Each structure stands twice: as structure tokens, then as C-alpha cells.
Amino acid sequence: MKEYKIIEVKRSVFADNDADAARLREELKEEGTFLLNLMSSPGAGKTTLLKRTIALLKDELNIGVMEADIDSEVDAQAIAAEGVRAIQIHTGGMCHLDADMTRQGLKEFGTQDLDLVVLENVGNLVCPAEFDTGSTKNAMILSVPEGDDKPLKYPLMFTVCDVVLINKCDTLGVFDDFDKDAVKERIRKLNPNAEVFYVSAKTGEGFDGWIEWLRGQIQAYRQ
């Protein structure tokens, strides 16, 4: 028996996604549910990072995860195995989620008892950056193997993020042309307020800073 639902979301009927996202943000604020929109390229390590994050926070917070994918349910399976509530959202081929698609998922999910919902967006550095999901905060993962030039090529993604997690930092010895200082400078130039953490979801390196940041954001939100 499956421990997660699969939801097929429909394209939004709202012309003004920004206004709809603002409404969703208010609804979530009233409930006290913090929605984290997690974005990255395919294969940057969203699910692995999320599994470790859940393990470190699940004793203090009620957590739910919405996995958005074009197809498959491998991520929801992996998250459900961590013992938190998960649903799989299928976007019907769409390359991103907008606020109404996010709301459809949240509604099916039932979020009133949840402190933190993570939306694992479709793996894509272009389209998800263009659509406000109604999230409380936006996080993105850039993985070391992708290279340090990504802020130059996908500037909007780096601009809309509150936090950038540079993942797979255990492979910096292998990808030795990755310039840690240059990438941070490129991110700061686009988005001076973005927090940047070097982490490895595989080894746990750097998670102290990231978890402390996330915990602080959730505490501030609920006050």
C-alpha cells in the first residue's frame, strides 16, 4: 500500500499569478504553515538534501513534502520512507508550478497541522523562477558539478532566492575548476541578500548553518 497520494494538478485559471500567490501566502500565514519552495537543476540533489533536512528537524516540527515532477513517483517514495507526510504532484508536462497549482496540492494534502511544507519544484533553472508559488521563502540548490558559471546563465533563479545551497561540496576536489569565491561573488552581485551555504547532502557537511538558518526563519515567521 502506498503511503503517499499522486495528484494531477491543472494549469491555473488565474490570469494574475502574482496576486494569487500573495493570497496563498496570506492563507498560509493565518494557518502558521511555512512553505519552502525548493528549486534546482535536475540531479542537483533536492531529494537527498531534503531527506537529511527532515531527519534533523522532524522531532521539533511537523513536516510535509510535496514532490512536483513531470512524471514518476520516485521522490515521494523516498520521502515517505523518512516517515513524514508526502504527496507526489504531477504537472502534466508543465515545467513549473504556479500558485494555484501549489494550492491544489496543499488542499489535497491538508496543511493545518503542519509547521513546515517543502515544495520540491520541477528540476529546472528557468521556468520555476518566473512563477511565484506563494511560498514563504525560496531556496535553490546549485551543485558543484554544474559549475560556477550558473549565476551568469540563469540570473533570474538566483535573484528570486532567499538562500542558495551549494551542494555536493564533498566533490570540490574532483571538480577542481569550481571557484568558490567567484560563484559567491556572482550570486551576491545578482542578489546581495541571498544567504549562501556550502553543504553536502551526502556527508552532512555544512548542514549546521543551513538548519540554523531555516529554523530561525520558521521561528521568526510564527511570532
Place this chain on the structure above:
Amino acid sequence: MKEYKIIEVKRSVFADNDADAARLREELKEEGTFLLNLMSSPGAGKTTLLKRTIALLKDELNIGVMEADIDSEVDAQAIAAEGVRAIQIHTGGMCHLDADMTRQGLKEFGTQDLDLVVLENVGNLVCPAEFDTGSTKNAMILSVPEGDDKPLKYPLMFTVCDVVLINKCDTLGVFDDFDKDAVKERIRKLNPNAEVFYVSAKTGEGFDGWIEWLRGQIQAYRQ
């Protein structure tokens, strides 16, 4: 002085992209220009792979490269440095190229004396798969750090490709959970005709098979 142009392409005015792509394919066939559409996630190694491919073929073929990106011109710079003709296409935020956008680039470029034009599409596994660019053949790169589950999550991309290059295979020792057989089986299930090559654009491993395949495709096309 720059050795490449930057073209800002406009969204297509044609409602039927498939018909337009078929027209473009005929136009290129008349000219004898082979158009390779190269797709992948951000950071899978398109430019590095292309540089090595150019070095191996530029003595026997006239090659041009169209670099499509949301922003920046780092790729066109890198390709122009290889001594082949390059242009940078800016998509104005769009996540893919369609046939008419490709035609706009080709027109600016001037392709009559070129045997092979490579279109380096926007780094994205979703949208470029949905739009026929008019290319002669489609190639995609899956890099080992992205993981072996990508055919499950982005099935359309693997379905539309004539060849899949599994790049960064020099890092299989680091990413030791990447299952070489499983990924091949997942690709074949979606697309039994796809050629699959393991390559490393960094070390040159596996390039014999890829270059031989590409050379054979171009020869067959021109007969």
C-alpha cells in the same frame, strides 16, 4: 573585438511549430547543412563536450555553433576560442528554442558554407523536448552526477533524442550509486532506437564511438 554576434530572437509567430520545423528541415537539407540540436540540464557539460567534438572534426567539416542562453555570452566566447564560427542567441527569458527562433539564428549566421551546425539549446530537460527545432538529429547529454533516475523523471527528453551521451563518466568512482545498466535499460524502454555512449568531455574517454556515430550520420545525410 568580439568574434561572435549576439542575436536576440523573438517568440515564433507560427501557430504550428511542427509544420515550421519540417519546412526548416527541408531548407537545411537543400543546403546540405546538418543541424544537431544538443540538449541537457544546466551544467551537464554541453560546451566542454562541444569543444572536444569540434577539435576532432574541424579539419574535415566546416562547423558553426549557435549558443542559446537566457543571458550571458560565456559559451560563445569559449566556442569562438576554438576557431569555429559561433553566435550567441539570447532567448529573452524563454526556456527553449522553437523552429522559427532557430531559423532567425541560422539566418543571421549564414549557413550555406557550413556542413555541421550545432545548436546548443537552453539548459533544461523539460521545455526543449517539447519543441521541434527543425534539427536533423537531436542529442542529449546526461551527466553522471545528475543520477541514473533522470529517464524516469524527464521521459519526453529521452524519447525525442537520437543519441544520449552519458558525460562525466570519469566521475563514476565518486558517484558510485550511478547504475550504468539501469540507466541504459530505462533509456531503451522509452526509446529503443536511441544510441547511448559513455563519454568524458574532460578526459576524452568514449569519444571514438560518439564521433564515429556523428560522422556516419552526416555522411548518410549528404548522400
